[in-house]
Amino acid sequence: MTAWPPGSLTARPGAAPWRRMLATQTAAELKLVLRNGEQVLLSLIIPLGLLVLLVTVPFIRVDGPRADFFVPGVLALAIMSTAFTGQAIGVGFERQYGVLKRLGATPLPRAVLLSAKTLAVLAVEVLQVALLCLTGLLLGWEPTGSVLAVAALVVLGTAAFSGLGLLLGGTLRGLTTLAAANLVWFVLLVLGGVLFPLSAFGGAEPVLSLLPTAALSTGLREVLSAGEAPWREVVALTGWAVASLAAASRAFRWE
Amino acid sequence: MGGPYAGAVTEPALQVAGLEKRYAGRAVVDDLTFRARTATVLALLGPNGAGKTTTVEICEGFRTADSGEVRVLGLPPKDPSLRARVGVMPQTGGAYPGLRAGEMLRLVASFAATPLDPAELLERLGLDRVAGTAYRRLSGGQQQRLSLALAVVGRPELVFLDEPTAGLDPQARHATWELIEALRRDGVSVVLTTHLLEEAERLADDVVIVDAGRVVAAGSVRELTSTGAAGQLRFAGPPALDLAALLLELPAGCTATESPPGQYVITGAVDPQLLASVTAWCAGRGALARDLRVETRSLEDVFLDLTGRELRS
Numbered sequence: 405m406t407a408w409p410p411g412s413l414t415a416r417p418g419a420a421p422w423r424r425m426l427a428t429q430t431a432a433e434l435k436l437v438l439r440n441g442e443q444v445l446l447s448l449i450i451p452l453g454l455l456v457l458l459v460t461v462p463f464i465r466v467d468g469p470r471a472d473f474f475v476p477g478v479l480a481l482a483i484m485s486t487a488f489t490g491q492a493i494g495v496g497f498e499r500q501y502g503v504l505k506r507l508g509a510t511p512l513p514r515a516v517l518l519s520a521k522t523l524a525v526l527a528v529e530v531l532q533v534a535l536l537c538l539t540g541l542l543l544g545w546e547p548t549g550s551v552l553a554v555a556a557l558v559v560l561g562t563a564a565f566s567g568l569g570l571l572l573g574g575t576l577r578g579l580t581t582l583a584a585a586n587l588v589w590f591v592l593l594v595l596g597g598v599l600f601p602l603s604a605f606g607g608a609e610p611v612l613s614l615l616p617t618a619a620l621s622t623g624l625r626e627v628l629s630a631g632e633a634p635w636r637e638v639v640a641l642t643g644w645a646v647a648s649l650a651a652a653s654r655a656f657r658w659e
Numbered sequence: 660m661g662g663p664y665a666g667a668v669t670e671p672a673l674q675v676a677g678l679e680k681r682y683a684g685r686a687v688v689d690d691l692t693f694r695a696r697t698a699t700v701l702a703l704l705g706p707n708g709a710g711k712t713t714t715v716e717i718c719e720g721f722r723t724a725d726s727g728e729v730r731v732l733g734l735p736p737k738d739p740s741l742r743a744r745v746g747v748m749p750q751t752g753g754a755y756p757g758l759r760a761g762e763m764l765r766l767v768a769s770f771a772a773t774p775l776d777p778a779e780l781l782e783r784l785g786l787d788r789v790a791g792t793a794y795r796r797l798s799g800g801q802q803q804r805l806s807l808a809l810a811v812v813g814r815p816e817l818v819f820l821d822e823p824t825a826g827l828d829p830q831a832r833h834a835t836w837e838l839i840e841a842l843r844r845d846g847v848s849v850v851l852t853t854h855l856l857e858e859a860e861r862l863a864d865d866v867v868i869v870d871a872g873r874v875v876a877a878g879s880v881r882e883l884t885s886t887g888a889a890g891q892l893r894f895a896g897p898p899a900l901d902l903a904a905l906l907l908e909l910p911a912g913c914t915a916t917e918s919p920p921g922q923y924v925i926t927g928a929v930d931p932q933l934l935a936s937v938t939a940w941c942a943g944r945g946a947l948a949r950d951l952r953v954e955t956r957s958l959e960d961v962f963l964d965l966t967g968r969e970l971r972s
Contacts, residue, residue, distance in 0.1 A: 407783050407834075407837055407841070408783065408837065408838065408841035408844075408845075410844065410845065411845055412775075412841070412845065413775070413811065413814070413838075413841050413842050413844075413845040413847060414814070414845045414846060414847075415744075415814055415815060415816040415845075415846065415847055416772070416773045416814040417743045417744040417771075417772075417813065417814060417815055417816055418743055418771065418772030418773060419742070419743040419770065419771065419772060420769060420770050420771055420772055424769060425769065425770050428765075428766055428769040428770075429766070432755070432758060432762070432766050435757075435758070435762070436755060436757045436758065439757050440757060497756070498755070501752045501753070501754070501755075501756060502749055502751065502752030502753040503752070503753060503754060503755050505721060505749060505752075505753065506747070506749060506752070506753030506754065506809065508720075508721070508742075509719060509720075509721075509742060509745070509746075509747035509749075510742060510767055510770045510771075510813065511742045511743040511770045511771060511813065512770045513739075659721070
């Protein structure tokens with residue numbers, strides 16, 4: 405047999421430059437997200453469908469222009485879907501299938517792996533925000549406010565949701581993560597100021613407003629509809645981000 | 660250092676000393692000591708549940724030992740610099756279910772400075788036709804071979820293979836064995852676990868037989884199969900040959916008996932030299948040794964002697 409010429413397998417160990425690893429790993433993460441039908445449904449189709457439905461069919465009463473209320477809410481929902489639900493489920497199954505363990509035995513540093521996941525999440529979010537904003541504009545939405553403030557809220561919300569997603573997906577089994585992440589998604593959809601104004605919950609409003617989804621949706625609404633600076637929400641989201649990322653980095657299990 | 664492998668000639672690829680690992684108070688690995696020489700194949704052989712995978716996973720840095728010392732290429736197992744120098748094939752899984760076989764291999768290849776050509780690797784392992792198939796749709800044997808490819812694509816100095824041929828059909832098993840033999844030929848050290856005696860016998864320079872977390876025997880295949888009442892040489896000839904005279908020609912420790920008359924049994928380390936001595940001695944007496952039969956102890960006999968003849972789950 406001449407299948408393996410002499411010297412063809414001689415050791416030549418060495419890690420690739422980290423930029424190359426980051427590029428290929430990010431591309432792989434993006435491919436996985438966009439190929440996963442359930443994730444595309446959760447991240448793109450459901451938010452888009454909800455937005456059109458909520459703005460055009462007046463079955464939930466809100467004060468002021470409908471788009472002004474629902475576009476920021478659905479943006480918060482979309483970011484939660486990608487950074488929290490999608491990431492938690494993805495990581496949960498990657499652990500269960502031994503993918504993270506295997507990657508841990510390659511030269512890919514953990515920091516590069518997590519950066520690649522973050523970049524993939526941000527790339528999907530850019531797509532989501534673009535599609536949702538465009539749809540909102542077509543439905544007559546007239547936003548105001550600072551793009552910088554929006555970006556800050558999105559980045560902080562992403563950090564908070566990623567921390568929570570990694571905490572969940574990094575500690576539970578794949579199917580348990582799937583169930584828990586979808587349940588949390590649904591609860592926060594209802595209680596997070598996406599479908600209903602928080603004032604609908606009466607005395608619970610001050611507490612609910614601290615939930616990450618509520619902080620993100622309210623903050624986006626303050627900026628985009630009223631042009632106000634969302635300080636309270638920035639503080640809440642920063643708190644969630646710090647606490648969840650710290651907890652995730654302590655509790656995360658790679659297999 | 661005179662190059663990346665200057666120290667490798669004298670230093671073992673893997674050293675394990677007094678290794679212990681307990682789960683819930685039960686010792687899974689119990690005072691395990693062995694070493695793997697550079698550029699050789701070492702097989703950890705043992706029944707299921709013997710502690711082979713736990714041992715390998717400690718060496719790979721996935722688990723932490725309770726006590727004992729492990730040096731992989733002279734370094735502690737969790738040393739980050741080892742990740743580029745050591746290839747790992749876990750027992751199961753280890754790929755994104757949604758990536759295609761070729762994509763997964765190219766991804767891991769992209770982490771290495773000078774990887775093997777993924778396309779060539781796929782072809783040689785018979786995976787070129789499924790390069791575009793998602794990992795989750797590959798057969799078990801194809802997943803195993805991809806996992807092997809992932810372990811070697813970065814051109815490591817040392818490869819850990821946990822049950823590399825479990826569940827493979829004969830062709831795939833031979834492709835795997837050829838790759839392992841080529842790795843050794845090219846100076847790569849291989850540590851594999853197996854419960855297949857045939858595999859250890861064919862591939863391994865050294866075998867460590869593990870049972871209940873302990874080393875029960877270690878050595879080269881030849882050493883293991885030639886110890887104790889290792890082999891027998893039987894032949895028929897004229898009755899009443901002078902066996903005392905024959906024994907003088909043979910290495911110490913051999914025995915010779917005649918029973919019934921004309922039927923002879925020589926025991927000892929049966930090797931080509933012994934066979935030649937016996938037949939030459941007979942020829943010197945004008946005696947024809949007929950029905951000559953060599954019975955060596957197979958690794959299987961050794962293994963079953965040491966680990967018990969009963970099947971355990």
